[in-house]
Amino acid sequence: MKTETKKPHLSIQAFQRMPYYLQYLKKIFAEGAVNISSRLVAQHFGFTEIQVRKDFAAVSSAAGIPKHGFDVKQLIIDIEELLGYRNTNEAVLVGAGAFGSTFFKCDSIKEYGLSIVAGFDINNDIVGKQIHGKPVFHSSKISELCKRMQTHIGIIAVPSDQAQEACDKLVEGGVLAIWNFSQVHLSVPEGVLVQNENMAVSLALLSKHLQDKLKKDEVIPK
Amino acid sequence: MKTETKKPHLSIQAFQRMPYYLQYLKKIFAEGAVNISSRLVAQHFGFTEIQVRKDFAAVSSAAGIPKHGFDVKQLIIDIEELLGYRNTNEAVLVGAGAFGSTFFKCDSIKEYGLSIVAGFDINNDIVGKQIHGKPVFHSSKISELCKRMQTHIGIIAVPSDQAQEACDKLVEGGVLAIWNFSQVHLSVPEGVLVQNENMAVSLALLSKHLQDKLKKDEVIPK
DNA sequence: TAGATTGTTAATCGATTAACAATC
DNA sequence: TAGATTGTTAATCGATTAACAATC
Structure with missing residues (x-):
């Protein structure tokens, strides 16, 4: 054997x-x-x-x-x-504004084993409504609802100055993995993973390469 | 001195x-x-x-x-x-659909020194129109217009099966740095940088962490 | 001066690559 | 068998960390 x-x-x-x-x-x-x-x-x-x-x-x-x-x-x-594409994980979205709500209609996320079950926001225009069939609650309910729904993944799509607060509420609600689309570093207790999706970082790499490249071609003009 | x-x-x-x-x-x-x-x-x-x-x-x-x-x-x-936030680089966007067009209205990109000057698409519903004030051309014009506008940055936001083709046209047009939002590897000649923004990668890391975490807590139930 | 904080040189650590043995 | 392709062990390379000297 x-x-x-x-x-x-x-x-x-x-x-x-x-x-x-x-x-x-x-x-x-x-x-x-x-x-x-x-x-x-x-x-x-x-x-x-x-x-x-x-x-x-x-x-x-x-x-x-x-x-x-x-x-x-x-x-x-x-x-x-x-x-993990063969299991499905449930996630909540914090920040259901113009950018965040694109997650609701993003089909490819489902393909990768993620299902967004609810959104949170502080904007009263959307709180209480449904976006693409998913309910949006007030952000004050984050930890309570995460606990009740046993959600372990949170997506942060709020402005940078609200990100740490959102993060804290998610952690309080038992979230173990956070997908961070804000541009700040998030402090989390040990055992919680923050996956940063930082546009500024990518853009910096692009622009660096470009400047090096253009500068070099200038110096050695063939 | x-x-x-x-x-x-x-x-x-x-x-x-x-x-x-x-x-x-x-x-x-x-x-x-x-x-x-x-x-x-x-x-x-x-x-x-x-x-x-x-x-x-x-x-x-x-x-x-x-x-x-x-x-x-x-x-x-x-x-x-x-x-490079102190210089501004001009970029073109290939794929001006639901996802891609969010770049047009994304203000933070500007803050990081990037300005999107035009979009390309193959969908005749949007070709020839303007989206958020930026013109959308047919994708067949990519290399011609990049050359003319001397654009060196390209953003790829097309479905995976069209990504390499879009990439080739950008390179032909003199683009030196490509921001790739598709989920495939892009082959480029030496000297061209591809910066991958791959949601699948991030999600995989999240889901991996979560599964490890949940499994561990199961085995050692306190 | 003493202490805080920096900068530098050497050690550690981990990922990638090279060399080569194993096997279908 | 010969050759293609795999798997393994050792070497290289680069980033991080540790130890400590320098300095305001």
Whole structure:
């Protein structure tokens, strides 16, 4: 009786590559691919093949086969399992304004195993109404309702100066994972994860690259 | 005559912390702070003070002063300079549908030095119209117009299966930095930067944390 | 001067890559 | 068998942290 062997450690970086692998594997599977070699995957993404093999080894329940490569279907199943697309988590949204409410109608979120069950806001124009079929409550009810609904994921889409307060209420309500679209650092107790989605960070990287690039081309004008 | 000393290398990770520092420094500056010690900053963010000192040293034009700390105002200026908030870059948007068009009305983008000058789409209902005052052209015009307008930044907000094509056209038009909101890997020639904004990645991290957390609490039920 | 706070050099840690052995 | 492709062990590389000297 062989028990499941311990999987190698999966780094956060490797974990973050998984959705990309998944998307690619699904595409080639739809095109009829049954096996795939690490070399081909590596070429597609511009990674090294060793890295791809290590990543697959860390997540796959079946080893790759020399001369054949990896089983595409099995990899898809394993990665989906790892990423939690096969369970559905319920989440609440704090900040149901122009930006926040786009989450209500965002279908792709559902595909990734997230379901938004309610929204919160302080604007009386929308409190008590429904947006895309989801109820919007006053923000003062956050912790009470999160407790009652046993929600463990919160999305913060409020202005930066209200973000920490929203965060505190979510944590009080038992939320364990927070998706933070505000631009401030959130302080949370240990055990709570904050996933930052910070446009300013991305834009800074873009603009930095661009400036370096344009400056360089200026200095060395061919 | 002392020439400017070479700044220490700034890692990408450090660079990505800068927008957070900036936001915090601006806040305490508005509250009247003139100097700030690395220890206080570190406490706020949960970093080590050494890391904060290294980060500040890499970006600051003035050294910190023992017993006084760093000059808040100077740091703000230096970080804004580094992040490129003091120049404005023009960008085009490919995919002006429900999601994409939110960029047109997004004010905070402007604050970070980005200005969207035009949109592209293949939907004839919006091609030729203006959305929030910005013209929307047909996607077949991407490279031509980017060349003419000398635009170097492109935002991709099209469905995944059209993303690579959009990317190719942008690159052909001379775009050097691409903000990719689709969920696929984009292949670009060397020298072009792709900044991925992948919801699937973030969601996967959230859901992973949650599942680990809930599982653990089950096993050790107190 | 003493103490707080900075800056620097060395150590640690983790992720990626290289070299090579294993196997279908 | 030979060759392609995998898996494993060791080396490299870069970021963070620790220890400590410098300085206001």
